[in-house]
Structures are given as C-alpha cells and as structure tokens.
Amino acid sequence: MRYSVAIFILLFLLCGCSSSSVREQYSLKLKEFPIDCGSLIKSIEVDRLGDAEFSSEVMQVDENMVKVNIRFNLKGDTVKQNDWQVRIKPAFKPVFNWAPHLTPTVNNIIDQHVFRSPALIATDQQQGIVIIPDLDILSKSGKNRWYMDMDAENNILSLGMSASKISDHVLYERQPGAVYEGGIVEYGFYIIKYSEKQELANPFRLPLQFMWNKWGHDRLVKLSSEDFEPYVKYAYNWAFNTWKESVWQEFTLNGRKVGAPVFIVNTTQSPNYPGEVNEREFRSIWNQAWFSSLRSASGLFRYARRTADKTLLEKANLTKELALSFPMKDGFFYGLVGTDMCEVEIDGKKYNRSKGWDHYFWGNSNRNPFTWDAKQSPFHILDMSWTALLMLRWHEELEKDERLLTYAETYARALLGVQYENGYFPGWLDVETLKPTEFLNDSPESSMSVTFLLKLYEITGKEEYKEAALKGMNAVKSVISEGRWEDFETYWSCCRIGTPDYIGKKVARNNMYKQCNFSMFWTAEALLECYRITNDDEYLKLGQRVLDELLMTQASWQPPYIYVNGVGGFGVMNADGEWNDSRGSLFSELILQYGKLLNIPEYKERGLCALKTAFEMMYCPQNPEAKQQWEKVWPFFNKEDYGFTMENYGHGGSTSPEGEGMGEFTIYDWGNGAASEAYNRILDKFGADVLR
Known part of the structure; x- marks a missing residue:
C-alpha cells in the first residue's frame, strides 16, 4: 500500500x-x-x-x-x-x-x-x-x-x-x-x-533477518573450499618463508626446543621496507583470549596433516611444546613469554629492539585494570580457561597427547577452588597471592570457564566439572536480559571510554551498558554446549538470543564509504569503530553450528561471510580493493608481502579512498594465522560441502 x-x-x-x-x-x-x-x-x-x-x-x-x-x-x-x-x-x-x-x-x-x-x-x-x-x-x-x-x-x-x-x-x-x-x-x-x-x-531476530535478506544475501558471493586455499597458502608462506626472519621464533627452554610465530610485527619489518626495523611492542608469544599461539598452531597442524607437510607439522608441534612449557603456580599458569627490550640508536634515530630469547620472562596479558607491565600482570582466568580448552580440543581432535589432558585438568582443579558460591569465576588473580582482584568477578567472562569444564567433563566423565559448569552458566544468565556484556576488552583495550566509571553501570542516556561482543561469543558458545550436554531447550533459546545480539555487530550490507568488502565483517563494541575485525574467524564456526542445528540458512551465509571477511584485510591479489588500499598507504609492498593481514579496518572511526583505516601491523594469532586456523578447523569438522 x-x-x-x-x-x-x-x-x-x-x-x-x-x-x-x-x-x-x-x-x-x-x-x-x-x-x-x-x-x-x-x-x-x-x-x-x-x-x-x-x-x-x-x-x-x-x-x-x-x-x-x-x-x-x-x-x-x-x-x-x-x-x-x-x-x-x-x-x-x-x-x-x-x-x-x-x-x-x-x-x-x-x-x-x-x-x-x-x-x-x-x-x-x-x-x-x-x-x-x-x-x-x-x-x-x-x-x-x-x-x-x-x-x-x-x-x-x-x-x-x-x-x-x-x-x-x-x-x-x-x-x-x-x-x-x-x-x-x-x-x-x-x-x-x-x-x-x-x-x-x-x-534481534526479526531485524537481522530483514537486513540480511534485503542487503546481505544478494551480495553473498558463493564460496567454495578452493576459494579459501590461496589465502591459507599466503598466510603460511608469509609467516614461515618471506617474513620468516621477523615472524618465526625458535629457541630452547630448559632443554626443550620450542617455537611459534611472534605476537606482532609491523610494516618496518617487511623485507621490502627501505628503513630500519622498529618493533611495535615487546617481542613475545601469547596464549591469551585474543592472541593464542596454540589456537593458530592447531590450524597449522590440520593443514600440515592434510597436505603431508612435515616441516609445518614440526612447527605446529613446537608451539604445542611451548604451551606445555608455561610454568604453573598452584595450578594456575602464565599467559605469555616475552623478551626484554632495548633502544638502539642509528644515525641519530632511536629504534625499539629485542634483546633476544636469552633474555626471556614469563608474564600475563597487560590488557588489564592494574598494570601495563606484563611481568607484573595478574593471572587472567579467561585466558587460562581458553588455553586449557584448546589443549583439550587438541587432545580430542588432533592427537592423544596425555600431557595436554593432565595440564588442563591440573588447572581445572585449581579453577574449581576459586569459583564463587554464586557460580561466577573471578576475573583476575593476584600473581603472588592468587587472591581474586577487584574487577569483573561477576562477568560473562565466566562463560569461557563453563565451556572448558563441560569439555573436560565429556572427556573424563567427572560430574564435578559438569556441576561447576552449569552453576557458572546459571550465574551468567542474569547478564543476558540486561545486556551487561562486560569483559577485559570492553574497558582495558584501546577503547578506554568509561574506564572505570561505567563498570557495572548503565549509560543512563542510552539505558545500555558499554558492551563488547567477545563476551557474547563466549556465552553463546557456552549455552550451546550446555544444550548439547543436557538437551534442555532453554539453553538453546537463550543461546540463539545471545548469538543474534552478537550478529547485530556484524555488517549486513556494503556501505559505499567502506573501501574494502565489508559484508559479514564484525565490529567489536558499542564505543569503537572497527570493520572486518579478525574475531570473525573465531565466530564463524559457532554461527555455522547454530545454523546447522536450527536449520537457518541465514546463519550459514553469515558464518561463511564472517570467515571470508577474516581474510579480507590480507594483502594479496585475491583482495583487489584491499590490495589497492594497502599500496596507497605502503607503496613498497610487493609479492613478498602477500599474506600481511591487518586485524581490522577503519579502527579509528573513519575511512577514505586514499587508504585511511588500513593500519600498519599484523598479529599472526589474531589475523592471518587465526583466520587460517578457522578455515582448517571448519573444513575438518563440516567438510567441504559447507563451503559450497
């Protein structure tokens, strides 16, 4: 009418x-x-x-x-x-x-x-x-x-x-x-x-369905497994060949040979950069909720097994050995290993350089409320539960290395000891006293521990892990209806708006909390696992609601002012500017799982688009729009840089045809290596048919 x-x-x-x-x-x-x-x-x-x-x-x-x-x-x-x-x-x-x-x-x-x-x-x-x-x-x-x-x-x-x-x-x-x-x-x-x-x-369901059917579906390019393979090859060639001198780290810890790609590299470390190398942050390797070397290594393992590449398989196993080398303190363990840094002066200019792995230290993520010093940073329950979950998945899906199960269960016993009576798990533990610290002791970060404990229950059959997990899930339910999606990234990443004044409080003018979609993901995943274990439909209904709130942060259209392909890419929070954030690769499998279980084709399309846009920021011929933007910003890039992948686009809140929004670094474990892991995992679990 x-x-x-x-x-x-x-x-x-x-x-x-x-x-x-x-x-x-x-x-x-x-x-x-x-x-x-x-x-x-x-x-x-x-x-x-x-x-x-x-x-x-x-x-x-x-x-x-x-x-x-x-x-x-x-x-x-x-x-x-x-x-x-x-x-x-x-x-x-x-x-x-x-x-x-x-x-x-x-x-x-x-x-x-x-x-x-x-x-x-x-x-x-x-x-x-x-x-x-x-x-x-x-x-x-x-x-x-x-x-x-x-x-x-x-x-x-x-x-x-x-x-x-x-x-x-x-x-x-x-x-x-x-x-x-x-x-x-x-x-x-x-x-x-x-x-x-x-x-x-x-x-969220009706607006998502409407927007996707009207603006997202028609732009969906039919994908197949062959479409993703070139990106994976570029990623691994970049990390282990053309950028190997800057990316691959191999050393000995207590007589054990270990190795992994470094946490972060920037454009000054390109083999084609005409100037001196200036390392962006301290040289390090992380096993943390964002940057997980063990996650990336599991994808490399899958790829090496599929292609019979013994060299890459060895590298994957060296990263597993590194994860098992992280020392424990009463069952809790560190989240990164790093090197001391120094300044060197060349022709009157100062550059940040590593002292090398002979000067290593154990530490934890410095994205926390207390200190920027990784050596002094507290143990983060979220990071430990994620790493322990990855160990269980490696043990269950890749190889029956009993050391992984033993390490994870040692942590689980310590985790149960700090669970609150209300079901939540603490946010951080003081690295010396192991006592809970001040912040996020009732947050949806607990959802990660729920998923970990349920997986451990599946493997061991021990009811105590299931009981603790369901108790934790019951606690997190209170977060869902009010949208209190607070986690470490919400307040202690690059976006410090409302830190610490907004914590646990709504922004009155909006009747909303400051929110991050990371904790939405953990919670949607935990609810799906609770449904699998219990067959209780209530978990599935809540899980879909949380998944749909997560998908409200996914692009359902292609704006003319976004100069790379953005359909299916994710933002991060309701106070930041990213498009095509690397978390899309982490989210993609979960979206596909819900789509398969609920028989909703929209979810399949969204999941595949999330995976595709996780590769969209890669510098390579398969991404002509992004490649053009890269070369406007970094004109020295050439084929040796194929595989370089910025973690997102338009992070600062604006873009331009001249390349504004492209960035200058790659985090292997939150970019090309992580996206490759997601593709290899989805291919193994769903088969090539899901990618058609």
Whole structure:
C-alpha cells in the first residue's frame, strides 16, 4: 500500500526561549499509517530542511512493518543546516533499549561509520518497536552523513543528518557545517512493531533477518573450499618463508626446543621496507583470549596433516611444546613469554629492539585494570580457561597427547577452588597471592570457564566439572536480559571510554551498558554446549538470543564509504569503530553450528561471510580493493608481502579512498594465522560441502 501522508507545520515559538531552541517541524499522522502504529508510537516529528518543499510516503512492507520515505525538494537552492532530525517517541516506557553505539551526552550521535546492522530497539514486556535506516537511500546520499541516537531518558529515538567529529576512541559528536546541494534530498526508515512473546524474548531476530535478506544475501558471493586455499597458502608462506626472519621464533627452554610465530610485527619489518626495523611492542608469544599461539598452531597442524607437510607439522608441534612449557603456580599458569627490550640508536634515530630469547620472562596479558607491565600482570582466568580448552580440543581432535589432558585438568582443579558460591569465576588473580582482584568477578567472562569444564567433563566423565559448569552458566544468565556484556576488552583495550566509571553501570542516556561482543561469543558458545550436554531447550533459546545480539555487530550490507568488502565483517563494541575485525574467524564456526542445528540458512551465509571477511584485510591479489588500499598507504609492498593481514579496518572511526583505516601491523594469532586456523578447523569438522 502506498499513499501520501498529510502533514502540517508545527512551529514552536515558546515565550522567553532563544531562537536556537526553536525547531520548525512536520508531524506524521500515525492514524493514517497502513498498520496500527499509534498504539506503540506517540509521535513522529520531522525537522524542516531550510524552506524546501516537503513530502512523505508510507508503504506497508508486511503486517508488522512499514517503510517511511521523506523527500525535500531544494530545487536550485543550497541549504546550510547544522542538524536535521526525525524524532520518534514511543507510546510506552521501554525497559530494554538497544543501539549500535553509545551516545552518553546530547552532543553525541551514532555516525553512519558504525552502521553495520543499524537499528534502534525499544521494548517492554508487552510490546516493542525497531527503527532501521533505509540503507538503499543512504547508499545514494553522497556527502550527507546520516546518524542515529537513542535518548532513553526522554524516550526518543532519533535519526538524522549532520556533520560529525570523532571524540575519544571512539565516540562521535555532531558538528556544524552540513551543506545540502540543490535538488532532491531523501531520507527513509523502516518501523517494525512487536507484540508477540517470541519477538520480545529475542528482539534481534526479526531485524537481522530483514537486513540480511534485503542487503546481505544478494551480495553473498558463493564460496567454495578452493576459494579459501590461496589465502591459507599466503598466510603460511608469509609467516614461515618471506617474513620468516621477523615472524618465526625458535629457541630452547630448559632443554626443550620450542617455537611459534611472534605476537606482532609491523610494516618496518617487511623485507621490502627501505628503513630500519622498529618493533611495535615487546617481542613475545601469547596464549591469551585474543592472541593464542596454540589456537593458530592447531590450524597449522590440520593443514600440515592434510597436505603431508612435515616441516609445518614440526612447527605446529613446537608451539604445542611451548604451551606445555608455561610454568604453573598452584595450578594456575602464565599467559605469555616475552623478551626484554632495548633502544638502539642509528644515525641519530632511536629504534625499539629485542634483546633476544636469552633474555626471556614469563608474564600475563597487560590488557588489564592494574598494570601495563606484563611481568607484573595478574593471572587472567579467561585466558587460562581458553588455553586449557584448546589443549583439550587438541587432545580430542588432533592427537592423544596425555600431557595436554593432565595440564588442563591440573588447572581445572585449581579453577574449581576459586569459583564463587554464586557460580561466577573471578576475573583476575593476584600473581603472588592468587587472591581474586577487584574487577569483573561477576562477568560473562565466566562463560569461557563453563565451556572448558563441560569439555573436560565429556572427556573424563567427572560430574564435578559438569556441576561447576552449569552453576557458572546459571550465574551468567542474569547478564543476558540486561545486556551487561562486560569483559577485559570492553574497558582495558584501546577503547578506554568509561574506564572505570561505567563498570557495572548503565549509560543512563542510552539505558545500555558499554558492551563488547567477545563476551557474547563466549556465552553463546557456552549455552550451546550446555544444550548439547543436557538437551534442555532453554539453553538453546537463550543461546540463539545471545548469538543474534552478537550478529547485530556484524555488517549486513556494503556501505559505499567502506573501501574494502565489508559484508559479514564484525565490529567489536558499542564505543569503537572497527570493520572486518579478525574475531570473525573465531565466530564463524559457532554461527555455522547454530545454523546447522536450527536449520537457518541465514546463519550459514553469515558464518561463511564472517570467515571470508577474516581474510579480507590480507594483502594479496585475491583482495583487489584491499590490495589497492594497502599500496596507497605502503607503496613498497610487493609479492613478498602477500599474506600481511591487518586485524581490522577503519579502527579509528573513519575511512577514505586514499587508504585511511588500513593500519600498519599484523598479529599472526589474531589475523592471518587465526583466520587460517578457522578455515582448517571448519573444513575438518563440516567438510567441504559447507563451503559450497
């Protein structure tokens, strides 16, 4: 159904108010909408755009969705207007709000850069609405930047156009200076109404399905296992051949030969770089929730076994030996091994260099609330549970090395000893006293320990591990309904917004916590494992809801201002700017598992796209758009650099055709090595058919 909506101008001239507070606006007549929106929406107000002629249309999409189109005819005029808005006021007071980005103050907006699967969601126990920008119109909007805003305190959902600036890392603020050229200016959005219990129980499913079917599915390139093989070959050739001198680390610990790719390298370590090497961080090898050498080695093992490559198989096993070499303290163990660093001066310039593996130390991830010194950093339960889980998976799926099981179970006994009565596991333990520290002692990081303990229960049959795991899962359930997705990355990575003031508290203006999708992944995985063990459908329903919230951070479309392929790529949190983050490779198998179990083709497509975009940032001929961007930023790159892979794109919150957003480093265990592991694992577990 399509028809014109009568509109009239409401000019608010309030006595005593300054002219800056006056908004000239139109009001859409909800009674004339083709479906009943008046029971859910109190008003929809549309700002004027200069003196342009205004018109609007409302089209019925289905019984619960309408599409609103707005047009301004500027004719030959150019309009300068700093801010233009559509304001939607619900007729009910929501108890749950969701938006893709935080806007803590009235100055903040959700800039189009973070429109991955853009929506504003507001629900209570009986009803809800979802607002989705019309991405077809946005794709043609040119220089007119779109935004959204969630003002939960005043119960207003806004969409608009404005120039913006980046503040902090990464929030956006509206800025003056927007200019609209003469002609037609269009804007549009969809409204979905909820009234069914299943819609309210999982408010993310319908918008995800709609956005993927409309904008994601048609851009999905059919993939096969052959399509991924070149990327894997580039990754391993890069790490173990052309960049070997910088990447591969091999040394002896207590008489045991060990080895692994280094944590991080940058463009100064390219064999084609014309200057001196300047190492970005201390030389190290990690077994941590992000950067896991053991995870990458398991993928290398699978590849070497499949291709009968004895050299690569030896390297995989050297990394396993390194993981088993990490010393324990009463069952808890370190998360990295590093070298001392020094500064060297060459031609008057100082460069960061390693002293070598004769000067090694054990430490833990310095992404924590307490210290930047890895030597002093506390034990992180999350990191240890992840590494122990990987040991069990290696033991179960690759080779029956009993040392892996013994190491993991030694840790498990220590883990059970620190579980709280309420079911949660601590965040960090002091490295000296082994006492829990201050932060994240009731967070969804506990979900990782749930998955680990359930796997150990499967292998050993010991009920104590199952009981502890289900107790932990029951604790984490309280996180789900309120969206309290707090983990170490939320507050102690590069995005320090709200650290520590937001911890455990909602941002009042948005009625949302600062969130990271990493803990969504761990929880969706843990709930799936709980379902497998218990066959209790409640775990599966909750797991799908968490998975869908995770997928709200996945790109369901290809913006014209993202200069690499972005469909299926992931962001990170609601206060950062990444596209195509490397975590997509970690998430891909879980999405495929849910798709297979629930028989939802959308999940299969999303899972494959997540895997594909994990390789999208690789410098190689298979990625022509990204390759062109790389060469604009680093013109010395050539075929010896094929395989170099930045962990994400547009991290700082902006991009440009000139290469802004490309980055300058590779983390093997969170980039090319991790993506290769995901592909090799999926190929082994699902077979080549899933990739067709």
